[in-house]
Each structure stands twice: as structure tokens, then as C-alpha cells.
Amino acid sequence: MPPRTLHPSWPPAVIEGVADVLASTGWPGLTNGEINKLLAMLDIADLEAPNKRTRLWAALHNQQLRDRASNCVIRFITEAMALGRHLQDQPRFDALRDGLAAPLSLVGLRVNEQGKVARAAGTATTLNEVAELAGRLRAELRRRGVHTQVVRYCEEELLRQSLFHAVFEATKGVSDRLRQMTGLTADGADLVDQCFGSRSGIPLVQINAYSTDSQASEHRGFANLLKGTFGMFRNPPAHTPRATAGWALTEPDALDLFSLLSLIHRRLDNAQITPRP
Structure with missing residues (x-):
């Protein structure tokens, strides 16, 4: 059996950005139950934290330190975005995918239409490049901390720019x-x-x-x-x-x-x- 490819470790801030999207408060973020299930499935040690986002960041960051590779983060994203989990709620899949575009652009990756982590068109090194690769409107709204209710009502229109x-x-x-x-x-x-x-x-x-x-x-x-x-x-x-x-x-x-x-x-x-x- 060929050895598993080890992917380079990601900066802690990128993992934090991923956790902020996947464990965001309210829709479309994962629930605590969903995070429990995915961490157990992937054999990633859970940790106590004051909120979901910090909890997920700490679990993924610590596992990456143990593995000396970002494979655990990629696997978590892949499982969270698996199409079978979103059959009844495509808008949630689209919102999570779009949200992940910004942090993943910093490591040259994206989530494709199949829910897999794939190579992006390039690697962002500035906030302007993040906006270009992730979608200007959504990236800028996220940077401004716009209320989730605002995005909820115009999700499809933002995706279409x-x-x-x-x-x-x-x-x-x-x-x-x-x-x-x-x-x-x-x-x-x-x-x-x-x-x-x-x-x-x-x-x-x-x-x-x-x-x-x-x-x-x-x-x-x-x-x-x-x-x-x-x-x-x-x-x-x-x-x-x-x-x-x-x-x-x-x-x-x-x-x-x-x-x-x-x-x-x-x-x-x-x-x-x-x-x-």
C-alpha cells in the first residue's frame, strides 16, 4: 500500500478562518452535534472551549501539530462538505462553500462542486487577491462583519454577483x-x-x-x-x-x-x- 501523501501544514490563522465558517453561529454553520460526529469519525481529539469556533479551531490545529501535516483539516472539510450531507439543503452547501473560499484561497485551495478540496486558480497573498479568488461581494461582506440575516435574504443574488x-x-x-x-x-x-x-x-x-x-x-x-x-x-x-x-x-x-x-x-x-x- 503506497504511503499517504502528507500535505504541508497550514498557518493557524487559515485554520481559524475555516473554523469561523464551518462553526459559525446559526445558519449555515455546523451544529455542535455535527461537529461531535465529524471529529469522532475522523479520530480527531475534541477539546473544551467557550464556543464552537474556538473548539473546532483548537481540535484541528492540535491535530495538525501532532500530524505535522494539514491532512486532518482537509479531511474534516471534505467530510463536512460531502454532498450526501446536503441533499436537502443545497443553499447551505453553497453558503459554506462560498465562505470557505476566502481562507482556502490563502493556501491555494478551494472546495469544488463535488464538495472536494481542490487546487484553486492561484494562491492569495493580499486581501485584494482573496476577494478576487473568493468572490468580491461575499469576501467584503465577511470582512465588514455583516449580520448573517442580511446575507441570508440575498444569498443567491450574492453568489451571482x-x-x-x-x-x-x-x-x-x-x-x-x-x-x-x-x-x-x-x-x-x-x-x-x-x-x-x-x-x-x-x-x-x-x-x-x-x-x-x-x-x-x-x-x-x-x-x-x-x-x-x-x-x-x-x-x-x-x-x-x-x-x-x-x-x-x-x-x-x-x-x-x-x-x-x-x-x-x-x-x-x-x-x-x-x-x-
């Missing part, structure tokens, strides 16, 4: 999240008024304690921010064909909008819902 539709879907996602949080069925400015209006006393959705004039002012400002965002970035694309020159958005503007939507989702993460009678 379609700014026009990505902006439209990501902005619509805020309305969808508000409806899921409250059970309301309204849309646009009406939805914002029903969620954050105070005519009936305490607002249905509160982004703060709403107990001082300053907090009430912040609350109203947030509602106005939502209305302005919908009016500027959701309504024009809804009524304007992409080919029409009357509504255009540059890539820097789109990236700034994604950051704004990320701020909105972070405030909604901690919002309180006041039950109605």
Missing part, C-alpha cells in the same frame, strides 16, 4: 423579519408604523427600554431610518427594471447599505416584543 437584486432582497428581508417577529401582515411604512408606533401606548416592538425622552427619541429615529431605507432602497428597485438607467447603485454604495442593514438587524436582535391583548 447581482448587486441590483441583492440590494432589493436584503432590504425586503428587514420587512420579512419584522413580520416574523410580530405576526403582522403589513408592509413598508405601514408595517413600521404598526411595529414602532406609540398611539396605543407602548410600541409593539421596542429597541430600548422606552422609558425616557431620549430613549423615545432614539426609538422614533430608528423607525424613521427604516422608512427611509425602504423608500430609498426597496421601492425604486421594485418598480424599476435593472436595465433602466434611472436607478443605479454602485458597489461601494451597496456595501455601505449592507452595513446599514446589518446595524438594523443587530438592533432587532435585542428588541422586545410587547404582546397585544
